Amino acid sequence: MQYWLIKSDPETYSFERMKKEKTTFWEGVRNYAARNNLKAMKKGDLCFFYESMNGEPSIVGTVKITKEHYQDPTTDETAWVCVDVTYQSTLKPTVTLKEIKANPKLTQMALVRLSRLSVQPVTEEEWEEVLQMSSKK
DNA sequence: GCCAACGTTGGC
DNA sequence: GCCAACGTTGGC
Numbered sequence: 001m002q003y004w005l006i007k008s009d010p011e012t013y014s015f016e017r018m019k020k021e022k023t024t025f026w027e028g029v030r031n032y033a034a035r036n037n038l039k040a041m042k043k044g045d046l047c048f049f050y051e052s053m054n055g056e057p058s059i060v061g062t063v064k065i066t067k068e069h070y071q072d073p074t075t076d077e078t079a080w081v082c083v084d085v086t087y088q089s090t091l092k093p094t095v096t097l098k099e100i101k102a103n104p105k106l107t108q109m110a111l112v113r114l115s116r117l118s119v120q121p122v123t124e125e126e127w128e129e130v131l132q133m134s135s136k137k
Numbered sequence: 138g139c140c141a142a143c144g145t146t147g148g149c
Numbered sequence: 150g151c152c153a154a155c156g157t158t159g160g161c
Contacts, residue, residue: 009159031144052159097160116143116158 003122004041005048005059005111006085015049015060018087023066027074027082034119041065041083048122048130050111058094059130063087091134105129 006026008014018024029035041047045065051058067084074082100106106129110120122130 007159033144057160114143115160118158 002040002042002045003047003124003127004037004045004065005050005120005122006063007050007052007118009053010051011053015051015090018049018061018063018085019090021087023084023086025067025073025082025084027072029072029082029119030080031118033117035079035081037117037119037121038081038083039069040121041068043068046088046127047085048127056094057097059091059096059100060094061088061090091131093134095130095133099133100130103129103133 010016012028013024026038029038043065047063047065048059049061049063051060063085065083066086069081069083071078072080072082097111100109101112106112106126109122109126110117114120
């Protein structure tokens with residue numbers, strides 16, 4: 001069981017839409033490092049859903065991997081894969097990037113260090129810490 | 138909208 | 150296979 005974080009520009013695919021559709025295939029990854037992480041995902045793994053760009057960049061909820069990687073149907077290139085994810089929960093309130101950066105326990109998070117990686121691993125400690133931050137607010 | 142960071146491409 | 154140039158991402 002592992003934890004991950006996936007990023008989305010809400011103009012492309014918002015968490016609102018994720019909630020409405022319940023399940024979606026996470027396609028469009030065109031970066032090798034991110035692709036390798038997609039391939040490492042296992043059914044049942046949990047993911048933070050992070051919204052970038054618009055407004056306050058934040059972790060807004062969690063989703064679950066419901067299907068392991070397969071050929072990305074949006075391209076013929078066999079190099080690229082996608083996974084299926086299903087809505088799990090909404091973080092109330094959300095945890096912003098600002099707060100994550102301000103938390104000394106989270107300075108090692110890939111989100112802070114590798115800000116451009118769109119699919120990244122999260123440690124169990126980081127996972128728990130972010131959930132705590134949300135519940136304590 | 139700017140610009141820093143970083144991944145990718147392509148010439149050698 | 151190196152590395153400069155270029156393109157893209159994403160925070161601000």
